[in-house]
Amino acid sequence: MTQYVLAIDQGTTSTRAIIFDHSGAIVSVGQKEHRQIFPRAGWVEHDPLEISARTRDVVGEALARANLNLGDVVAAGITNQRETAVVWDRTTGEPVYNAIVWQDTRTQPIVAELGALGGGAERYKDRVGLPLATYFSGPKVKWILDNVEGARAKAENGQLMFGNTDTWTLWNLTGGVDGGVHVTDVTNASRTMLMDLDTLAWDADIAGEMGIPMSMLPQIRSSSEQYGTGGPGGVLKGVPISGILGDQQAATFGQVCYEIGTAKNTYGTGNFLLLNTGEERVASQNGLLTTVCYQLGDAAPIYALEGSIAVTGALVQWLRDNLGLIGAAPEIEQLAASVEDNGGAYFVPAFSGLFAPYWRADARGALVGLTSYVNRGHLARAVLEATAFQTREVVDAMNADSGVALTELKVDGGMVGNELLMQFQADILNVPVIRPKVAETTALGAAYAAGLAEGYWSGLDDLRANWAEDKRWNPELDPAERERSYRNWKKAVTRTFDWVD
Ligand code: ADP
DSSP: OOOEEEEEEEOSSEEEEEEEOTTSOEEEEEEEEOOOBOSSTTOOEEOHHHHHHHHHHHHHHHHHHHTOOGGGEEEEEEEEOSSOBEEEETTTOOBSSOEEOTTOOTTHHHHHHHHHTTTGGGTTHHHHSOOSOTTSHHHHHHHHHHHSTTHHHHHHTTOEEEEOHHHHHHHHHTTTTTTOOOEEEHHHHTTTTOBOTTTOSBOHHHHHHTTOOGGGSOEEEOSEEEEEEBOTTSTTBTOEEEEEEEHHHHHHHHTTOOSTTOEEEEESSSEEEEEEEETSOOOOSSSOEEEEEEOOTTSOOEEEEEEEESOSHHHHHHHHHTSOSOSSTTHHHHHHHTSSSOTTOEEEOOBTBBOTTTOBTTOOOEEESOOTTOOHHHHHHHHHHHHHHHHHHHHHHHHHHHSSOOOOEEEESGGGGOHHHHHHHHHHHTSOEEEESOOOHHHHHHHHHHHHHTTSSOSHHHHHHHOOEEEEEOOOSOHHHHHHHHHHHHHHHHTTTTSOO
């Protein structure tokens, strides 16, 4: 009997369930969007109960579409939007507040306060690999405990649980209030600012400074082992849940970046470039994060350097939803192709401040270089180019940190169907850009982690054999033009600074 692995990809804009076969090919997909809740400027929330309902729906959908039942599924893996924090009551299963999403900037005062204790943005960097920033989960949990009535007292009594959406999803799938497993994996834990990167354990001092009781924190486990099985009344009843990786680490795993020096860039709501640095944790001198790439069972953890960009595909959504310039995201390509170039316009989407390599919480978006010549087509082009320029800045930082220049870039994610963007990316980086056949590498990585734990795949060589190139874009742009436009971009970036105190 043919068997399969199912992956749940709990993303920022939607939740997907994807069933993969042994060759890594997609058998079926269920997908549902959830609401983006923007209560105030800079605030972004999701409803955790909506997310768990969508998760149940999409698992059912994927199974039904492939005409499979749970007996055909050997293992399930979970991948998720990282840093998005959920706090819930362990006895009722009710969230005490909406999930605070990774892009949300409300914790800026908390982050500033923690920095003022000494060390500024670098206060915890040696231990956790991350600068103090609104991006990470820890300060979001503190905000909930400080601001939701009664939450702190409940947390101190051991009544509350915290998790990124991997933990929330796993807990619900394994039974919730009836014996749900409260676990996360090392990659998600490495995004909280609460885990020591060397010991892979929660750092009690940092949790203490953030006022987060240790009893709220999930147990930290490897990325590939059996955490539990689907609960009796649930959609994955009896299925081993055996892999968890944060979405960017999952994509790195799915792109088979297993050797030191291999890298991938994912183009989704934001962009995330990860470079495998092996068992060595490399401290960045150039605004990159040090993070856990993956850990397979008892094996040593593998680390990565990461360049995180908050807004790339989200800017395309903004053009669609807030300006109504396009009806659907893919339409931007045609609009951008209606003109030759950006007409002199540069759009820096610092909507959540700027992440790598700047880490400027005070930055806000800017559209510069405007003249009466600039039209909708130029604007569309500037929006796409923003993704490519931001990626160039991260690649420059990566090259400087590692001392080796990147020679090609493996890409994946929702935006890589955009040919114009991919060509421009190759032009601006001056290296080939390569898209694999299975572009759903995030879900694939989670499936791989789960399938490895259950012996469905025998080892990394099995997975390497599954990777195949779909398309490659080679650099074509005149070098002088490349450097001129990149200089202009850098100038545009400086115009976004100092907008918020
Ligand atoms: P996530 O996993 O972060 O939810 P996805 O990988 O599903 O994101 O990618 C969705 C993002 O990609 C959206 O922000 C959308 O605007 C953008 N997108 C999708 N298709 C295109 C396209 N053809 N051109 C440009 N952007 C696109």
